Amino acid sequence: MKRIEEQTHYEILEVSPDADLKEIQRAYDHAKETFHADSPAIYSLFSEEEMRKIQAAIEEAYRVLMDEALRKSYHQSHSHLIERSSSEKQTEKSVKSSEIKSSLSFTDLSIEVGEMTYRGRSLKQIREKLGIDLKAISAKTKINIKTLELIEEEDLEHLPAMVYLKGFLKAYARALNLDAQKLIEGYFELFKEKGKK
Amino acid sequence: MTRDHHQRVIWTIGGGKGGSGKSFITTNIGICLSKLGARVILIDADLGGANLHTFLGILPPGPTLSDFIKKRVSHLKEALIHTGVPNLQLLTGAQDLLNAADAKSAQKRKLLRSIKSLESDYILVDLGGGNALSVLDFFLMSDGGILVATPEPTSIENTYRFLKSAFYRRLRQAVSSFSAKSLIDEAMDRKNEAGIRTPYELLREVRRINEEDGRKMVEEAATFHPNLILNQVRSKKDIEIGFSIRSACQKYFGIQLHYLGYIVYDQDVGNSIRKRRPLVLENYRSKAAQCVSEIASRLADSHRMPHGI
Secondary structure (H helix, E strand, O other): OOOHHHOOHHHHHOOOOOOOHHHHHHHHHHHHHHOOOOOHHHOOOOOHHHHHHHHHHHHHHHHHHOOHHHHHHHHHHOHHHHHHHHHHHHHHHHHHHHHHHOOHHHHOOOOOOOOOOOOHHHHHHHHHHHOOOHHHHHHHHOOOHHHHHHHHHOOOOOOOOHHHHHHHHHHHHHHOOOOHHHHHHHHHHHHHHHHHO | OOOOOOOOEEEEEEOOOOOOOHHHHHHHHHHHHHHOOOOEEEEEOOOOOOOHHHHHOOOOOOOOHHHHHOOOOOOHHHHOEEOOOOOEEEEOOHHHHHHOOOOOHHHHHHHHHHHHOOOOOEEEEEEEOOOOHHHHHHHHOOOOOEEEEOOOHHHHHHHHHHHHHHHHHHHHHHOOOHHHHHHHHHHHOOOOOOOOOOHHHHHHHHHHHOHHHHHHHHHHHHHOOOEEEEEEEOOHHHHHHHHHHHHHHHHHOOOOOEEEEEEEOOHHHHHHHHHOOOHHHHOOOOHHHHHHHHHHHHHHHOOOOOOOO
16 A cells, blocks of 8 residues: 555556566556546546646656666666565566466457557657667568658658558557557548648 | 365455346356356345346245244255256345344354355355445455446446445454544545545554554555456457556555456347346357356466366
């Protein structure tokens, strides 16, 4: 039982202290979706003030943990807290992995949730935060770099029509472990906005 | 779950609203476990209208728990009914005792002891909705009670309300000083004078008056692991609400909720209930039946089966 103010960045995002950037990104997406004014899971539990506190803590945790230098210095200044919680988390983590093992239905479920969609620019941001360069994505997806760049720049003029584009978007999203559907939706919105103009 | 030297495991199913599917789930999980070769007893303690027998397609039962309480039968096992499903027995009438406002706590304790002494591998208690104190006590008699909710805000709100009552009841049992107990009682009232709105504020106040009881509260929170089944989910987004509920419980109560699984919304469920034939027997291939059977396997997996599978 720890109040929000007492929880470490890792506890706020419910990740282990050795979580990699992908895990942190996913945990952040999940936390953002969960502690959102319209989320049914928080209904009747938190006051507006508490929600603001939690949301601020989530943003702060994400900001620090996604930045290598900030995370390092946070680790140093909070080492006593993190060390302790890391041993606690370890048991929790082993519980979770057994949870996953015994459940077929949860294994193919990614925990990125919600209404949030990805677009080219957010994709680029996530990719850069993960420290993956376009070449690696290109090698993984067999999509040429030029096309990937166009996707990130949201250059609808030079990109193929949505019917053809879909496959590329799907492959790219998967390469980053993101929900492909959300990228496709984001792009649909882009096309729609463009059409209006 | 509660286990003694007989390897008996008790799961209590409760919380939230009526209509979220607790009786359906109790019946069908029970059948799945019995099909795995375990001896299973279902106990009907639903205050809102006990009718597990209808879910099982058998007639309103003859002997009930009341016969045991009124000493018409000498041992609880004589009030057990065969369900027609191998390895599966039913005990009804527990709701009468839970309902009776004047039921003496000695009587309740005796009943709890008798239930715990029944010869079985699994005992599933359907508590129905509502959060009367005696329902909470039954819920807490297994360390891992199961909450059933649907993805609607109304159902989730009721589930949280039940969880809060159960959690505070458990804390109340754990602390020893009278002042801490009365503080917890006060905190149950939303508009309490002490202004306690959250478990953390309660903890802070208890610590102020009794450090030792504060420590016990933290201990209780760390060992309280309720389970959640999300019923009637219609989308991937619904499924993910379960994970969000888990996160919300961690932030609000500081407890670790276990998301046991979900059951998809399925027309076949309604059809099977109308036919008075349990879904996992009537239509094992339906989506909902598959979900139920997966949850049952997870429950069974969490213990070594005494007879092997």
